Amino acid sequence: MYRDMTCGEPRRTDTGKIITLAGWVHRRRDHGGLTFIDLRDFSGLMQVVFNVDSAPDAHALAGDLRSEWVVQVKGTVQERRAGAENADLPTGAVELLVSELTVLNQSKTPPFEIEDDLHVADEVRLRYRFIDLRRPRMYKNLKLRHDVIQVSRTYMAANGFLEIETPILLKSTPEGARDYVVPSRVHPGSFYALPQSPQQLKQILMVSGVDRYFQFAHCFRDEDLRADRQPEHTQIDFEMSFVEQDDVLQVLEELYTTILRETRPDLEVPTPFPRLTYAEAIERFGSDKPDLRFGMEVSRLTDIASGSGFGVFESVVASGGVVRAIVAPGCADYTRRQTDGLVEFVRSSGAQGLIPIHISESAGKSGSLDEVTLDDIRSPIRNHVSLETLKEMARTAGAGPGDLMLIIAGPERVVNVAISNLRSEMGRRLELADPGVFRFVFVVDFPLFEWDDDRDGWAATHHVFSSPRPQDVELLDSDPGAVIGQLYDLVCNGVELGSGSIRIIDRAVQEKVFGLIGHSPEEVAERFGQLLRAFEYGAPPHGGMGLGLDRIVMLLAGEDNIREVIAFPKTQAAVDPLFDAPAPITQEQLDELSIRVVDSGG
RNA sequence: GGCCCCGUGGUGUAGCGGUCCAACAUGCCGCCCUGUCAAGGCGGAGAUCGGCAGUUCGAAUCUGCUCGGGGUCGCCA
Numbered sequence A: 001m002y003r004d005m006t007c008g009e010p011r012r013t014d015t016g017k018i019i020t021l022a023g024w025v026h027r028r029r030d031h032g033g034l035t036f037i038d039l040r041d042f043s044g045l046m047q048v049v050f051n052v053d054s055a056p057d058a059h060a061l062a063g064d065l066r067s068e069w070v071v072q073v074k075g076t077v078q079e080r081r082a083g084a085e086n087a088d089l090p091t092g093a094v095e096l097l098v099s100e101l102t103v104l105n106q107s108k109t110p111p112f113e114i115e116d117d118l119h120v121a122d123e124v125r126l127r128y129r130f131i132d133l134r135r136p137r138m139y140k141n142l143k144l145r146h147d148v149i150q151v152s153r154t155y156m157a158a159n160g161f162l163e164i165e166t167p168i169l170l171k172s173t174p175e176g177a178r179d180y181v182v183p184s185r186v187h188p189g190s191f192y193a194l195p196q197s198p199q200q201l202k203q204i205l206m207v208s209g210v211d212r213y214f215q216f217a218h219c220f221r222d223e224d225l226r227a228d229r230q231p232e233h234t235q236i237d238f239e240m241s242f243v244e245q246d247d248v249l250q251v252l253e254e255l256y257t258t259i260l261r262e263t264r265p266d267l268e269v270p271t272p273f274p275r276l277t278y279a280e281a282i283e284r285f286g287s288d289k290p291d292l293r294f295g296m297e298v299s300r301l302t303d304i305a306s307g308s309g310f311g312v313f314e315s316v317v318a319s320g321g322v323v324r325a326i327v328a329p330g331c332a333d334y335t336r337r338q339t340d341g342l343v344e345f346v347r348s349s350g351a352q353g354l355i356p357i358h359i360s361e362s363a364g365k366s367g368s369l370d371e372v373t374l375d376d377i378r379s380p381i382r383n384h385v386s387l388e389t390l391k392e393m394a395r396t397a398g399a400g401p402g403d404l405m406l407i408i409a410g411p412e413r414v415v416n417v418a419i420s421n422l423r424s425e426m427g428r429r430l431e432l433a434d435p436g437v438f439r440f441v442f443v444v445d446f447p448l449f450e451w452d453d454d455r456d457g458w459a460a461t462h463h464v465f466s467s468p469r470p471q472d473v474e475l476l477d478s479d480p481g482a483v484i485g486q487l488y489d490l491v492c493n494g495v496e497l498g499s500g501s502i503r504i505i506d507r508a509v510q511e512k513v514f515g516l517i518g519h520s521p522e523e524v525a526e527r528f529g530q531l532l533r534a535f536e537y538g539a540p541p542h543g544g545m546g547l548g549l550d551r552i553v554m555l556l557a558g559e560d561n562i563r564e565v566i567a568f569p570k571t572q573a574a575v576d577p578l579f580d581a582p583a584p585i586t587q588e589q590l591d592e593l594s595i596r597v598v599d600s601g602g
Numbered sequence B: 001g002g003c004c005c006c007g008u009g010g011u012g013u014a015g016c017g018g019u020c021c022a023a024c025a026u027g028c029c030g031c032c033c034u035g036u037c038a039a040g041g042c043g044g045a046g047a048u049c050g051g052c053a054g055u056u057c058g059a060a061u062c063u064g065c066u067c068g069g070g071g072u073c074g075c076c077a
Helices: A056-062 A122-127 A136-158 A199-207 A245-263 A278-285 A302-306 A311-318 A336-348 A387-397 A412-429 A507-517 A521-535 A549-557 A587-592
Strands: A018-030 A034-041 A044-051 A070-079 A094-105 A181-183 A191-193 A212-220 A232-241 A275-277 A322-328 A355-359 A404-410 A440-444 A449-452 A457-460 A487-492 A495-502 A542-548
Touching: A018 A044, A018 A094, A034 A056, A034 A070, A044 A056, A044 A070, A056 A094, A136 A212, A136 A232, A136 A245, A136 A549, A199 A212, A199 A232, A199 A521, A199 A542, A212 A542, A232 A245, A232 A549, A245 A440, A245 A487, A245 A495, A245 A542, A245 A549, A275 A278, A278 A412, A278 A440, A302 A311, A302 A322, A302 A387, A311 A322, A311 A404, A322 A387, A322 A412, A336 A404, A336 A412, A355 A387, A387 A404, A404 A412, A457 A507, A487 A542, A495 A549, A507 A521, A542 A549
Parallel strands: A044 A094, A275 A440
Antiparallel strands: A018 A034, A018 A070, A034 A044, A070 A094, A181 A191, A212 A232, A232 A542, A322 A404, A355 A404, A440 A487, A449 A457, A487 A495, A495 A542
């Protein structure tokens, strides 16, 4: 062993011990005859002292040390002089008086410093990820991720779930996301596809009688990246036999409360997790993943707007659009500059624009709208809409004197995206969401199908094996859009953590679903043949869930980007700057795979 | 594919038509220093301003294209 202790371990009780430590030179403070080194490893910092009087050789050598050199030091743990303790360090009561110094490895000057409060471009951090990860904050995130995995595994195993690995090299199921594909050498012209999730595999395992399966599954999707999306991510994936929706939700609630209790006991987690139907979530928050830590619910002004006299509103309503609003409490004094910023914000969310209505605080000392006059209102639509209509809008939205109404008009989907993003943004700006609370919510009763304009047909909201509610099976024939599925999402603080469903095991229902989505029997056989074949041999009722591990760790770590909790993530262009992946392969490799690369002409 | 923001010594920023062969902080190098812990003092090196093409008497600064990074809409069953 190169060491007797880690750098973060020595305490006052170790005083007098002769020990050897090893680590990285974090910082050097050279006072001439006396030199201090902060020695760092994963566990913390230890101050080591080189004194020219007590160890002249070591002291001389210490003068050569530079940041990030790897060294081994032997010496005596001693209490620091009175007044020289460092209360900021766990090891701050002691220091190591060095007798011997060994340089284990030298280091180039690092491209950036090892400190938590860092502002370095992501690309530089990723190119030098090995240095980036030396930052205590990054180590802490890696450790937290480890802890979440351990806690989850322990919980799942204790509850009868069997951890089973499934193939990474599998088959393309050309639906949903784009596949990452891998060419087969043995079968020229054929390709494996990396799984977007182990969906069919875990269902087959249920048919196999496994009863309960789980896995930390790597999932691959060749789609554009976001702050919360990487081309490969990890899911806590599970499936259970002989269960109904409530059984699955109960496991979820227990799993997440356990994770929270074990990893962040300081956080408040209201239980039981409330349930919100999809319809209610959209109506109240414009989103199926609302942050329930604050109110600011979205109201609907469509009816009032239709006869308001304001052309934009009227034409939007006439063309089937909606008008929705939120109220920013106490923001009536927002400047033009501030509201322009909000307009810009909603445009970046896809909306055409944003109509603010300021209701002066000085209006109506009673705090009601009754005494509000036109003079109290500031808005671009002030001169187009009657005072009564403006008041009616305010009343419906729940705005009063001192408040700022923010109104968005347009097609329902566009408005919902923009208004819910705006709600989140205002929540952030006004600091309405308590960061110490994790407010989980189950969003349930999703429609089974949604209309796909591109394909001009129905598409599965979740996936094709998700079951309708028993009472909605008849609607498959008469009104597919009204069919509610046994679909559920777990949402926390505005982040979608995962979704799942009870699966279809009834052959007739399954065929209707395929028919509605427009899959031909040939397509069905090609994509889902293996699962359907399995289902012919006795499939138990079952259901499950896929949960984003990266996202929950991100939330627990207090980060706002999953790259911070993934050891080696990719940039927005799906590049790994450390390995420079992806990269061309050699002609020999291409030949072996029977692949010819066509110059794209770029 | 669309939109927005960013790109200046190693790192992070300032400069936004001439006063900039570019400023500040930090890091780096050298010397001094026995109680520091973001050590301190003194001295020094280091960027032709992402790339290309334009506009202009003159471009880090304006325009176009392009490359890279970030955010987002679409997309992500």
